[in-house]
Amino acid sequence: MRILLLPISFLYHIVLKIRHKLYDWHVIKSTSFQLPVIVVGNLNLGGTGKTPTVEYLINTLSENYRVATLSRGYGRKTKGFQLADHQSTYETIGDEPLQYFLKFPKIQVAVDENRVEGIDHLLWEQGAATPEVILLDDAFQHRRVEAGLNILMTEYQHLYYDDFLFPTGTLRDIKSTARRADIIVVSKAPKELDENEKQLMIQKLKPEKHQKVFFSYIEHEPLKPLNEAARQLPVNDVDSVMAFCGIANPKPFVEELGQHHKTFDFLTFADHHAYTETNVKAILKCFENLSGEKKIIVTTEKDAARLTNSSYLCQFESAPLYVLPVSVRFHEEEKFNEEILNYVRQNPHHC
Numbered sequence: 001m002r003i004l005l006l007p008i009s010f011l012y013h014i015v016l017k018i019r020h021k022l023y024d025w026h027v028i029k030s031t032s033f034q035l036p037v038i039v040v041g042n043l044n045l046g047g048t049g050k051t052p053t054v055e056y057l058i059n060t061l062s063e064n065y066r067v068a069t070l071s072r073g074y075g076r077k078t079k080g081f082q083l084a085d086h087q088s089t090y091e092t093i094g095d096e097p098l099q100y101f102l103k104f105p106k107i108q109v110a111v112d113e114n115r116v117e118g119i120d121h122l123l124w125e126q127g128a129a130t131p132e133v134i135l136l137d138d139a140f141q142h143r144r145v146e147a148g149l150n151i152l153m154t155e156y157q158h159l160y161y162d163d164f165l166f167p168t169g170t171l172r173d174i175k176s177t178a179r180r181a182d183i184i185v186v187s188k189a190p191k192e193l194d195e196n197e198k199q200l201m202i203q204k205l206k207p208e209k210h211q212k213v214f215f216s217y218i219e220h221e222p223l224k225p226l227n228e229a230a231r232q233l234p235v236n237d238v239d240s241v242m243a244f245c246g247i248a249n250p251k252p253f254v255e256e257l258g259q260h261h262k263t264f265d266f267l268t269f270a271d272h273h274a275y276t277e278t279n280v281k282a283i284l285k286c287f288e289n290l291s292g293e294k295k296i297i298v299t300t301e302k303d304a305a306r307l308t309n310s311s312y313l314c315q316f317e318s319a320p321l322y323v324l325p326v327s328v329r330f331h332e333e334e335k336f337n338e339e340i341l342n343y344v345r346q347n348p349h350h351c
Contacts, residue, residue: 002168009168016165016174023143030146031116033123035349036133038340039147041140043160043178045170046248046271048153049187049218051096051302052328054137056216058104060337061133065344066107068131070118071097071138073111075272081121084109089309095272096137099305115145132349140181141173149343152181154205155249156189156215161204179208183339188252189215193331214336220256221325223296226304227313230296230320239263239292244283245300246273253300253324263291273306280312287319296320 022028038057042048054069061067073082073094082093084101093101093111101109108131112118115136122131136145140152154160160178163169178184186201193215202213225231240263245253248271258264265286269279287297297319299307304323307313330336 002164005168009165012167013165013174020143020174020177028143030143032146032148033119033134035123035131036149036344036347037119037136037145037147038133038149038151038343039136039139039142039145040151040153041136041138041142042153043140043171043173043175044155044158044163045166045172047158048155049185049216049328050138050153051099052218052326053151053153053185053187053216054100054135055103056328056330057135057340058100058107060340061344062104062107065132066129067133067135068108068110068122069097069100069135069137070110070112070115070122071136072113072115073097074138075274076111078111079113081110081112081118083121084111087309090274090306095302095305098308099301102305102308103301115139115142119145130349133344141177148347149183149340150181151183151185152178153185153187156186156201159186159201159204161206178205179211181211183336184211184213186213186215187218187328189217189331191217191219191329193217198331212339215331216328217331218252219327219329221327223298223322224325226299226307226321226323227316227319229316229318230322233294233296233320235296235322238294238296240265240290240295241298242266242283242287242290242295243298245269245303246275246306247271247300247302252326256324257298263295265290275303275306275310275312277312277315280315284315284319296322298322298324301325 040050040054076094077091084093090098097109097111163171165171207213223235241257241261243257243266246269250268254266301323
């Protein structure tokens with residue numbers, strides 16, 4: 001099948017190559033801004049850990065700087081610029097931006113399919129709350145904005161270097177664009193990783209002289225109750241678990257729960273899946289069929305964002321519903337933080 005799809009990938013490669021050349025030759029203009037703009041993106045189609053990495057950057061920067069995130073707002077039903085507030089749902093801003101807002105209510109979370117216009121809105125319409133740093137989520141291919149710092153994510157078990165362009169593989173852009181990255185993050189690496197393994201990975205990636213490579217890993221945090229039924233049941237006293245998710249790569253989520261619970265069942269849906277009443281009934285049916293008296297339902301933070309402020313959350317009223325939060329850690333955390341902070345310090349916001 002891959003061989004049959006190669007001609008399509010080849011044509012796609014030509015189109016992308018021309019597009020990048022037009023930007024490189026300044027035929028198509030990029031816009032730069034007088035404040036730190038950090039892009040977090042990837043070459044692969046989803047599942048590289050962008051969302052927890054953006055959250056890591058928010059945690060690193062928000063103590064000393066006014067931070068804003070700007071995303072396209074994938075899956076939303078609105079158009080143009082939207083600034084998150086307490087009435088926002090995944091239908092108005094998308095699930096990942098809503099997740100940022102729910103976890104970090106003190107920062108500005110905005111969406112706009114036109115990133116240049118989105119940044120203009122943030123800079124000229126927010127008054128005293130004008131951000132000092134903007135994080136562009138999933139915008140490595142979006143060259144209309146000339147970011148000051150580009151962070152490229154690639155998964156430890158699925159390096160972009162070993163992949164092929166869509167539809168033959170899962171790359172959505174040509175490998176040569178990786179040269180534009182300032183930092184390459186090899187995500188979802190093992191927590192224990194020796195220096196020899198790191199060097200082998202770095203040799204595969206063949207970074208340019210200006211590029212720095214860092215390795216990050218996922219940490220799963222304690223389960224967090226999402227409804228009243230969950231708050232009343234001690235999570236350390238559970239017989240069985242029903243899990244569901246609609247994310248690009250459900251494997252780490254499923255494996256983490258499977259390691260800690262012998263009786264375990266799960267349902268998976270497509271990435272950014274919009275849950276329906278039929279889906280909720282299917283989840284609850286699986287939950288009812290689980291053995292044991294003390295049982296719970298667990299989902300991801302992104303899926304929980306899609307259920308927040310929806311009419312379906314109340315249907316879980318009698319079923320203890322939990323979220324499994326994740327966070328990112330870096331093997332060389334101090335060095336990575338210093339790279340980020342140095343860039344922001346050296347490029348202060350100019351009104």
